Amino acid sequence: MSNPIIWTKDLTVSFGAHRVVDNVSIAIDQGVFTTIIGPNGAGKTSLFNLISGLIKPTSGQVFMRGTDITHLSPIERVKMGMGRSFQLTNLFPALTVHENVRLAVQARSDLGLDMWRPFHRFRAINDEVESLLGDVRLTEKRSFLAAHLTHSEQRKLELAMVLSLKPAVLLLDEPTAGMALEDVPAMLELLTTIKNDKQITTVLIEHKMDLVASLSDVVIVLASGAILTKGNPSEVADNALVRTAYLGGGKYGAASA
Amino acid sequence: MLASLQKRLHDTVRQGVFHPQFHFLAYALLGVLLLLPQLTGLVTVGLFTRIFVLAVFGMSYDLLRGYAGIINLGHALFFGGGTYIAGIVFANYGTSPSMLGLAVLGTTAYAMLAALLMGKIAFRGGNVVACAMITLALGEIVRQIAESWRAVTHGADGLTFPIPMMFRDRVALYYYALAFMVIMMLALRQFIMSPTGRVLLAIRENEQRAIFLGYNTASYKLVALQVAGVVCGWSGVMFALTSRFANTELLTVQQTLNALLVTIVGGTGTLYGAIVGTAFVQLAQHTLLGLRGVHPIFERWLLFFGAIYVFVVLFMPTGIVGLYQRFISHWLQPVKPR
Ligand SMILES: Nc1ncnc2c1ncn2[C@@H]1O[C@H](COP(=O)(O)OP(=O)(O)OP(=O)(O)O)[C@@H](O)[C@H]1O
Ligand SMILES: [Mg+2]
Numbered sequence: 001m002s003n004p005i006i007w008t009k010d011l012t013v014s015f016g017a018h019r020v021v022d023n024v025s026i027a028i029d030q031g032v033f034t035t036i037i038g039p040n041g042a043g044k045t046s047l048f049n050l051i052s053g054l055i056k057p058t059s060g061q062v063f064m065r066g067t068d069i070t071h072l073s074p075i076e077r078v079k080m081g082m083g084r085s086f087q088l089t090n091l092f093p094a095l096t097v098h099e100n101v102r103l104a105v106q107a108r109s110d111l112g113l114d115m116w117r118p119f120h121r122f123r124a125i126n127d128e129v130e131s132l133l134g135d136v137r138l139t140e141k142r143s144f145l146a147a148h149l150t151h152s153e154q155r156k157l158e159l160a161m162v163l164s165l166k167p168a169v170l171l172l173d174e175p176t177a178g179m180a181l182e183d184v185p186a187m188l189e190l191l192t193t194i195k196n197d198k199q200i201t202t203v204l205i206e207h208k209m210d211l212v213a214s215l216s217d218v219v220i221v222l223a224s225g226a227i228l229t230k231g232n233p234s235e236v237a238d239n240a241l242v243r244t245a246y247l248g249g250g251k252y253g254a255a256s257a
Numbered sequence: 258m259l260a261s262l263q264k265r266l267h268d269t270v271r272q273g274v275f276h277p278q279f280h281f282l283a284y285a286l287l288g289v290l291l292l293l294p295q296l297t298g299l300v301t302v303g304l305f306t307r308i309f310v311l312a313v314f315g316m317s318y319d320l321l322r323g324y325a326g327i328i329n330l331g332h333a334l335f336f337g338g339g340t341y342i343a344g345i346v347f348a349n350y351g352t353s354p355s356m357l358g359l360a361v362l363g364t365t366a367y368a369m370l371a372a373l374l375m376g377k378i379a380f381r382g383g384n385v386v387a388c389a390m391i392t393l394a395l396g397e398i399v400r401q402i403a404e405s406w407r408a409v410t411h412g413a414d415g416l417t418f419p420i421p422m423m424f425r426d427r428v429a430l431y432y433y434a435l436a437f438m439v440i441m442m443l444a445l446r447q448f449i450m451s452p453t454g455r456v457l458l459a460i461r462e463n464e465q466r467a468i469f470l471g472y473n474t475a476s477y478k479l480v481a482l483q484v485a486g487v488v489c490g491w492s493g494v495m496f497a498l499t500s501r502f503a504n505t506e507l508l509t510v511q512q513t514l515n516a517l518l519v520t521i522v523g524g525t526g527t528l529y530g531a532i533v534g535t536a537f538v539q540l541a542q543h544t545l546l547g548l549r550g551v552h553p554i555f556e557r558w559l560l561f562f563g564a565i566y567v568f569v570v571l572f573m574p575t576g577i578v579g580l581y582q583r584f585i586s587h588w589l590q591p592v593k594p595r
Pocket of ligand 1: 042044046047087
C-alpha cells in the first residue's frame with residue numbers, strides 16, 4: 001500500500017565525534033504531507049542536507065523512486081525532481097524579484113546554453129513567472145531587488161522559486177523561520193495550497209506546532225539525530241517521549257500553549 | 258511614456274542591464290570619438306586607439322569578475338597570447354590581410370583550448386581562493402613558456418614584427434579599434450542578456466542557490482571563461498596592431514591586475530565601466546607623465562596613481578559608473594527600497 005518516493009536506510013553523518021544524524025531510516029510516501037519536528041540541533045537540517053546532496057553521509061543510503069541517489073550530485077537530484085528551500089533565506093539578493101523567479105523557471109525550461117537571444121524574449125517563461133508571482137502575492141514587488149524585500153516576502157519568494165521547479169518532492173526547511181507573526185497565516189495558506197497539489201510530496205521542517213498540526217499527515221520526531229517517534233499529529237502530541245525531548249528545547253510547549 | 262523611461266532607467270540602475278537607447282550620453286560620446294582624429298594630433302589618436310583595445314581587455318575581465326564572480330589572476334595569458342600569436346604569424350608568414358585572419362583563428366583556437374584547460378582545473382572544487390591561485394599559476398606557466406621558447410618568441414628581448422598595410426595608417430587603425438570596441442561591447446552585452454548570461458549573474462549572487470535550482474554552475478562558468486578568453490585574445494591581436502611588439506610583460510600578473518584595476522575604477526558588472534575605467538587610467542597616466550616637465554615629482558606618476566586607486570576603492574566602491582548611476586537614480590526613482 002505504501003509507496004515511498006524518498007527513503008533513507010541507516011543514514012548517518014558525523015562531524016568529528018558528533019553524530020548529528022544517527023541511523024535514520026525513514027520512508028516518505030508519495031502524496032503524504034510529512035513534517036519533521038525536533039528540538040534545536042536535533043539534526044533536522046542535516047537530514048535535509050543529506051537527502052538533497054549538500055553533504056555526503058558517513059554511512060547509509062538515500063533512495064528516490066527506487067534509485068540509489070546517495071552518490072548523485074545536488075544538480076542530478078534536482079533534475080530528478082527534488083526541490084528544497086533553506087532555513088536561512090537563500091536568494092539572488094541583487095537581482096529583482098522577477099529575475100529570481102525567472103531564473104528558477106529557466107532552470108527547468110531546458111534552454112541549454114542559449115547565448116544570444118535576449119532573456120526577456122522568452123514569452124512562455126515570462127508568463128509563467130508572472131503567474132507564480134501572483135500565487136505568492138508578490139506581483140507588485142516584481143521589480144524590487146530581492147534584498148529590499150521584507151523577510152516574510154523573501155521567504156515567499158524563495159518558495160515561489162522552488163515551486164517553479166515543479167518538484168515531485170519538496171523539502172521546506174522552516175519556511176516561517178523569522179517571519180513576523182502577522183505574516184504566518186499567509187504562509188499557512190500557501191502551504192495548504194501546496195499540500196492540495198497532489199503532484200507534490202512535501203517534507204516540512206517546522207517549529208510552529210499549530211502549523212504542524214493543521215498541515216501534517218505524518219509527523220516524524222527527531223531528537224539527537226535519531227528518530228524518536230512517528231505518527232499522525234495528535235498521536236505525536238500525546239507521546240510522553242516527545243514531551244520529555246522538548247523540555248530541553250522548550251519550543252514545543254511554548255508553541256502549543 | 259515617462260513610466261516606461263523610468264522603468265528603463267530603473268533596470269539600468271538596479272540590474273546592470275543597460276538600454277543603449279537610454280544612453281544618449283554614449284551616443285554623444287561616440288559622435289565625439291568619430292570626429293576626434295579630425296580635431297587632434299596623432300599622439301591623442303594613438304592614446305585613444307590604445308584605450309579602445311585595452312577597454313576590450315577590461316570588459317572581458319569584467320565578464321568574469323563583475324558578472325560571473327570569477328577571480329581569474331591568469332587572464333593575461335589570453336591577452337599576451339593573442340599579441341604573441343599575431344606577432345609570430347606576421348614575423349614568420351608575412352603581413353597579407355589573410356595573415357590577420359590566420360592570427361585571429363589561431364588566437365581563437367588557443368584561447369578556447371586554454372580556457373577549457375583552465376576552467377576544468379580551476380572550477381573543480383568551486384572554491385574561489387583555489388580558483389584564483391590556480392589561474393595565477395597557469396598564467397605564470399604560460400609566461401615561463403614564452404620566456405624560454407626563445408626560438409619563436411625571442412624570450413626576454415621581446416618580439417618585433419611588421420603589421421598588415423591596412424593598419425599602418427594611425428588614423429585608420431584608430432577607426433578599426435573603435436569599431437572593434439563597439440562591436441565587442443554589443444556582443445558581450447547580447448551575451449549577458451541571454452539566458453546563459455543571466456545564469457552567470459545568478460552564480461555571482463549565490464552559487465549554492467543556482468546549484469539547487471539545477472544549474473550545472475561549473476559548465477556555465479566554463480562558457481563564461483571561454484567567451485571572456487576568446488574576446489580577450491582578440492584584444493591581444495588588436496594590441497599587436499597598435500604596438501608592433503610583444504614581450505613577456507603582456508603575460509604577467511601585473512597585466513591582469515591592470516584589467517582588475519580598470520574594472521574597479523570604472524565600476525564592475527556594467528561592461529561599459531571597463532571602458533570608462535580604461536579611459537580614466539590611460540588619460541591619467543598620460544597627463545601625469547606629461548607633467549614631468551612642470552615638476553620632477555611627476556616622474557613618480559605611479560605614486561599619484563596609487564593614491565587615485567586607494568581613493569577610488571575607499572570612497573567610490575562602485576566606481577565611476579556606479580557614482581553616475583547613483584546620481585541619476587537619485588533623480589528618478591520609480592520604487593523606494595523598504
Ligand atoms: N557542517 C557542520 N559541521 C559541524 N557541525 C555541524 C555542521 N552542520 C550541523 N552541525 C551540528 O549538527 C547539529 C545539528 O544541526 P542541524 O542544523 O541539523 O539541527 P536542526 O535540527 O536543523 O536545528 P534547528 O532547529 O536549530 O534548525 C548541531 O549541533 C550543529 O551544530
Ligand atoms: Mg535547522
